[in-house]
Amino acid sequence: MGFMPFYEYLPEEIARLSVTRKATGLALGQVQTHVRLSREREERAREGPAELLSLSELVIAVWEHLEWKRVAHVMTERQMPVYVPGQDPRVGRREEQRMRRVAADIAAVEQHGGAPVEMLRHRVYRIVAQRAGSLGEPRLTVHLMASSLSEAAHRPWTVYGRPDGPYRQGEYRITSVEQVLPEPGELF
Structure with a gap:
């Protein structure tokens, strides 16, 4: 019997975590620079050739740009001198959502008497x-x-x-x- 694979992190989750890690400890001006750079990357990706799959340079650029904008907004709203993920309420909620997704996937396989679960990183x-x-x-x-x-x-x-x-x-x-x-x- 083979294993039923599940992704530990989906691509969008990886993109968000990557931005969160890069933003940690940055001042608002530095985060705003990343907002601008990520917007420029998104614009270049829009002008480039279409890709064969839905997971594309454009999709990744959009995810990262949105996350940099969100971090800048949270820092402004919460008046953070530097970005601290522990003070960003969405960071914790997203991790809880990811854990619920993984648990639901595992439960669905087990409920149907499926193969053993394998977490893919x-x-x-x-x-x-x-x-x-x-x-x-x-x-x-x-x-x-x-x-x-x-x-x-x-x-x-x-x-x-x-x-x-x-x-x-x-x-x-x-x-x-x-x-x-x-x-x-x-x-x-």
């Missing part, structure tokens, strides 16, 4: 592919969750490399694979 990776032998053509970009860099590099071929798929084995080659959420070095 995946990351979000950006995989970029280029048509073989062509530098000027548009690239294909996919964001997906995987447990490792090597899994992230392999999965697009298994998912999209079918003869009718966008990567069509042999026509495209992966030019880069990078972890984007959380950023490399960030641990949760």
Whole structure:
């Protein structure tokens, strides 16, 4: 019998936690700089090519921009000289919601006599592919969750490399694979 997998963190949760960690200890002016930079990133992502999946550079940029704006608003409203997650009521509520989500998923599997539960601690990776032998053509970009860099590099071929798929084995080659959420070095 196989394991029933559940994500410990969903991509949106990782994006929020990443912003919370980066904001910790920053003054309002510094947070406002991040609001501006994240807005610019979102604008660039809107102008870029559409991606194959709903998890995309644009979606990640929107999540992060909204979270930086929210942190700035909380700091202003609560008159925080520096951002302290323990003084931000939404941080605790979100963790409680995440724990309820995980518990509900586990309970649903157990209620139906399902397989044992496996908690997955995946990351979000950006995989970029280029048509073989062509530098000027548009690239294909996919964001997906995987447990490792090597899994992230392999999965697009298994998912999209079918003869009718966008990567069509042999026509495209992966030019880069990078972890984007959380950023490399960030641990949760």
